[in-house]
Amino acid sequence: MSEICILGTGTWGTALGRMLANTGHDVVMWSAIEKEIDSLSSTSVHPNLPGMVIPQQIRFTKSIEEACVNREVIIFAVPSVFVRSTASTASPYIPDDQIIVDVGKGIETDTLLTLSEVIKDELQKDGTHQDIKLVALSGPTHAEEVALDMPTLIVSACTDLEVAEKIQDIFSNTCMRVYTNIDVKGVELCGALKNIIALASGISAGLGYGDNVKAALITRGMAEITRLGMAMGCVDQTFAGLSGMGDLIVTATSVHSRNNRAGYLIGQGKKPDEAVKEVGMVVEGINALLAAMKLSKQYGVELPIISAVDAVINHNADPAKTVATLMQREKKTELTKSALDINFESSLLRNTRRAGMKRVITYGTFDLLHYGHINLLRRAKALGDYLIVVVSSDEFNWNEKHKKTYFTYEQRKQLLEAIRYVDLVIPEENWQQKRSDMHEYHVDTFVMGDDWKGKFDFLKEEGVEVVYLPRTPEISTSQIKHDLYDANAVDGESKTSHEEINTDPQ
Numbered sequence: 001m002s003e004i005c006i007l008g009t010g011t012w013g014t015a016l017g018r019m020l021a022n023t024g025h026d027v028v029m030w031s032a033i034e035k036e037i038d039s040l041s042s043t044s045v046h047p048n049l050p051g052m053v054i055p056q057q058i059r060f061t062k063s064i065e066e067a068c069v070n071r072e073v074i075i076f077a078v079p080s081v082f083v084r085s086t087a088s089t090a091s092p093y094i095p096d097d098q099i100i101v102d103v104g105k106g107i108e109t110d111t112l113l114t115l116s117e118v119i120k121d122e123l124q125k126d127g128t129h130q131d132i133k134l135v136a137l138s139g140p141t142h143a144e145e146v147a148l149d150m151p152t153l154i155v156s157a158c159t160d161l162e163v164a165e166k167i168q169d170i171f172s173n174t175c176m177r178v179y180t181n182i183d184v185k186g187v188e189l190c191g192a193l194k195n196i197i198a199l200a201s202g203i204s205a206g207l208g209y210g211d212n213v214k215a216a217l218i219t220r221g222m223a224e225i226t227r228l229g230m231a232m233g234c235v236d237q238t239f240a241g242l243s244g245m246g247d248l249i250v251t252a253t254s255v256h257s258r259n260n261r262a263g264y265l266i267g268q269g270k271k272p273d274e275a276v277k278e279v280g281m282v283v284e285g286i287n288a289l290l291a292a293m294k295l296s297k298q299y300g301v302e303l304p305i306i307s308a309v310d311a312v313i314n315h316n317a318d319p320a321k322t323v324a325t326l327m328q329r330e331k332k333t334e335l336t337k338s339a340l341d342i343n344f345e346s347s348l349l350r351n352t353r354r355a356g357m358k359r360v361i362t363y364g365t366f367d368l369l370h371y372g373h374i375n376l377l378r379r380a381k382a383l384g385d386y387l388i389v390v391v392s393s394d395e396f397n398w399n400e401k402h403k404k405t406y407f408t409y410e411q412r413k414q415l416l417e418a419i420r421y422v423d424l425v426i427p428e429e430n431w432q433q434k435r436s437d438m439h440e441y442h443v444d445t446f447v448m449g450d451d452w453k454g455k456f457d458f459l460k461e462e463g464v465e466v467v468y469l470p471r472t473p474e475i476s477t478s479q480i481k482h483d484l485y486d487a488n489a490v491d492g493e494s495k496t497s498h499e500e501i502n503t504d505p506q
């Protein structure tokens with residue numbers, strides 16, 4: 001059980017408060033609008049969620065201090081335009097290392113900060129709250145359905161995965177399934193911009209267009225948001241996920257969506273402010289438009305659908321003519337990479353996914369990486385599709401091979417991983433691990449230079465093909481050292497001959 005504070009008693013904050021209280025958490029709720037607190041305290045019903053009973057154990061308060069103190073988690077559930085002022089009011093009562101969850105969706109117009117960034121910016125203004133932890137909780141989550149305990153999935157995003165997982169634990173229950181993500185920016189960008197695409201979807205429906213346009217707007221709208229997100233350094237998977245495509249679908253297709261409803265009224269000919277008034281609740285898509293247009297310009301990413309919505313909402317453009325203009329834009333491809341890249345990548349995938357992909361393994365120190373090593377690795381890879389290189393750890397080299405390497409294990413690993421023949425690099429820590437490696441990595445072929453000829457034939461007992469390849473003459477790590485330094489100065493190089501090394505498994 002956790003102590004939770006929810007700032008904001010709108011539909012989403014209240015639906016979450018009910019869920020958290022019903023799943024055993026201690027919930028206190030605050031609103032800046034005192035009559036909301038009076039009404040919720042006395043009626044236990046939220047005006048926009050008539051079917052929902054608010055649990056008696058939720059405390060409602062008009063004091064933000066009483067709401068914030070001694071709370072494990074503080075949830076910001078206020079409209080995007082009030083996030084900064086709420087953070088400013090709450091700041092004196094929020095501990096420096098507080099976990100804060102933002103469930104709002106939007107971007108601050110003049111700073112282009114996402115809402116969790118706004119909270120952090122406001123709380124850290126005076127140099128305090130340096131250890132604050134911000135989580136964005138976002139996904140395809142209509143409050144109306146959560147209020148009825150309908151199954152819902154959501155994303156808990158925090159750069160600190162442990163914190164994301166803590167919120168995942170608190171919000172997980174039989175009705176809500178939580179996924180973690182570390183791409184907070186991507187999750188919040190999706191949350192803000194999908195509302196604009198939902199406006200577009202509503203406008204098209206208001207114009208009398210059908211599902212074809214709705215599906216097109218969702219698909220191409222997500223492509224726009226993804227292009228912008230990638231330009232801003234977000235993670236591509238986020239946009240195909242719950243807070244991206246998931247939330248866009250639910251917002252652009254559902255009657256519960258205020259953005260969709262406002263768009264419909266505008267498509268029917270109402271002015272934006274008339275439509276918002278009739279919807280009677282905050283239409284975040286309209287609030288996000290200016291920020292989206294500024295981001296589009298700042299990152300040089302074209303957002304045709306979002307720009308069209310901006311033209312209709314903020315520049316009085318005729319909705320029907322705007323759709324016609326969109327339809328007659330210059331012809332485009334869906335591909336975001338050149339056809340050549342696509343073909344190359346798909347042929348690589350085809351090869352590696354080919355049934356019975358052959359897995360090859362080889363072992364070595366690979367110090368002062370040279371063309372003899374590369375020749376070995378290239379020929380080893382040619383024997384299959386996937387090459388695992390097992391590199392001697394620093395301890396193994398010193399204790400067993402009596403070799404002092406020039407490069408550390410990590411440096412030798414990094415060098416090997418840069419070679420296009422190499423697919424995986426793992427540590428060699430003892431002579432005995434080969435037998436189990438063959439099974440753990442599903443090896444088909446074991447490869448070594450023929451200076452090891454016969455030494456590893458026992459691996460055939462593990463069902464593995466054993467191949468010894470001719471060494472590349474005249475080059476070796478020790479040769480390089482000798483050539484670089486006076487032979488006498490080279491010490492600690494006395495590599496025990498292979499014959500003397502006991503390679504038989506114990």
Ligand code: C2G
Nearest residue numbers: 363364365366367372373376448449450471472475
């Ligand atoms: N090699 C080669 N030609 C060279 C030098 C090395 O083909 N001129 C091969 C070796 O035969 C070996 C691989 O490159 O297969 C790595 O060589 P080293 O780094 O010297 O590996 P080594 O110290 O022999 O360790 O358990 C096996 C050991 O880890 C092998």
